Amino acid sequence: MLDLLEVAAEPNRRRLLQLLARGESTVTELAGAFPVSRSAISQHLLLLAEVGLVSARKSGRNRYYSLEEAGMARLRQAFDSFWTHELDLLVADAAALNSRTPHPDPPTPQAGEL
Amino acid sequence: MLDLLEVAAEPNRRRLLQLLARGESTVTELAGAFPVSRSAISQHLLLLAEVGLVSARKSGRNRYYSLEEAGMARLRQAFDSFWTHELDLLVADAAALNSRTPHPDPPTPQAGEL
DNA sequence: CTAATACGTTAGCTGCGACTAACGCATTAA
DNA sequence: TTAATGCGTTAGTCGCAGCTAACGTATTAG
Numbered sequence: 001m002l003d004l005l006e007v008a009a010e011p012n013r014r015r016l017l018q019l020l021a022r023g024e025s026t027v028t029e030l031a032g033a034f035p036v037s038r039s040a041i042s043q044h045l046l047l048l049a050e051v052g053l054v055s056a057r058k059s060g061r062n063r064y065y066s067l068e069e070a071g072m073a074r075l076r077q078a079f080d081s082f083w084t085h086e087l088d089l090l091v092a093d094a095a096a097l098n099s100r101t102p103h104p105d106p107p108t109p110q111a112g113e114l
Numbered sequence: 115m116l117d118l119l120e121v122a123a124e125p126n127r128r129r130l131l132q133l134l135a136r137g138e139s140t141v142t143e144l145a146g147a148f149p150v151s152r153s154a155i156s157q158h159l160l161l162l163a164e165v166g167l168v169s170a171r172k173s174g175r176n177r178y179y180s181l182e183e184a185g186m187a188r189l190r191q192a193f194d195s196f197w198t199h200e201l202d203l204l205v206a207d208a209a210a211l212n213s214r215t216p217h218p219d220p221p222t223p224q225a226g227e228l
Numbered sequence: 229c230t231a232a233t234a235c236g237t238t239a240g241c242t243g244c245g246a247c248t249a250a251c252g253c254a255t256t257a258a
Numbered sequence: 259t260t261a262a263t264g265c266g267t268t269a270g271t272c273g274c275a276g277c278t279a280a281c282g283t284a285t286t287a288g
Contacts, residue, residue: 001274001275003123003125005123005125005128006123006124006125008123009117009119009120009122009123010120010275010276011117011119011120012276014119014196017196017201018196018198018201021198021200021201021204022200026235026236027235027236027237028234028235028236036276036277036278037277037278037279038235038236038237039236039237039238039277039278039279040276040277040278042236042237042238043237043238043275043276043277044276045236046237047275060235060284060285061234061235061236061283061284061285062235062236063235063236067201067204069204069205072201072204072205073205076197076205079193082128082131082132083190084132084135086135086136087131087132087135087181087186090135090181090183090186091183091186091187091190115244115245124245124246126246140265140266141265141266141267142264142265142266150246150247150248151247151248151249152265152266152267153247153248153249153266153267153268154246154247154248156266156267156268157245157246157247157267157268158246159266160267161245174254174255174265175253175254175255175264175265175266176265176266177265177266
């Protein structure tokens with residue numbers, strides 16, 4: 001599996017990325033937040049590393065994983081590239097239909113946002 | 115597979131969503147844009163329908179698939195929910211590193227997706 | 229030193245996702 | 259009417275993604 005978006009989309013890996021956004025962490029620490037084994041988490045991390053979304057630093061007998069910023073930027077670009085202008089228009093319509101909450105930020109094509 | 119992001123992330127289904135963003139289309143028409151069979155495309159569409167991203171309208175002996183706007187809005191929200199503030203900060207740093215254009219409004223020639 | 233403990237990875241299994249082939253059903257042609 | 263063509267879906271196969279169990283390795287206790 002080489003596809004960036006597909007790799008990042010898997011629920012456990014998504015969660016891993018979010019946890020790592022808080023800061024670097026070991027496999028065991030991360031695994032504590034999941035119902036599955038360390039092994040499973042380790043393999044998810046290896047896959048994330050393979051596509052350049054994370055990297056590891058060895059210290060003692062621990063390996064500290066952390067987000068690879070350039071990779072995450074590529075992920076962001078991939079999603080933005082997927083989310084074409086047509087989709088923006090469609091979703092804007094949908095939001096107008098079923099929301100009494102006046103959209104505060106979301107549909108605004110902010111520079112750093114989206 | 116019930117996960118919205120995961121369903122949408124698969125490359126063929128991603129492409130289907132993009133094609134449908136241009137307007138409704140039949141299974142056969144859509145399949146023409148892929149190297150795989152009508153059957154495969156039909157099954158991808160059925161899955162997309164199951165999670166509410168598309169819907170179908172029958173006319174003659176054709177079924178016209180089109181995007182479900184509310185579902186696409188949910189997809190957007192799911193991604194925004196995943197992309198936490200921490201990630202925004204990290205990616206902002208990464209963008210600052212390898213580009214003098216900090217805000218990707220112009221079509222960046224980087225993305226190899228799709 | 230040896231043994232024990234804890235870390236992360238590799239070996240092996242299983243279920244399910246993605247695909248082609250076979251099918252049912254309409255529509256159109258004869 | 260019947261036959262033929264084209265539409266989309268269902269039946270069945272295969273490979274691989276995701277998991278647990280077993281392992282290698284390295285630190286720490288004795």
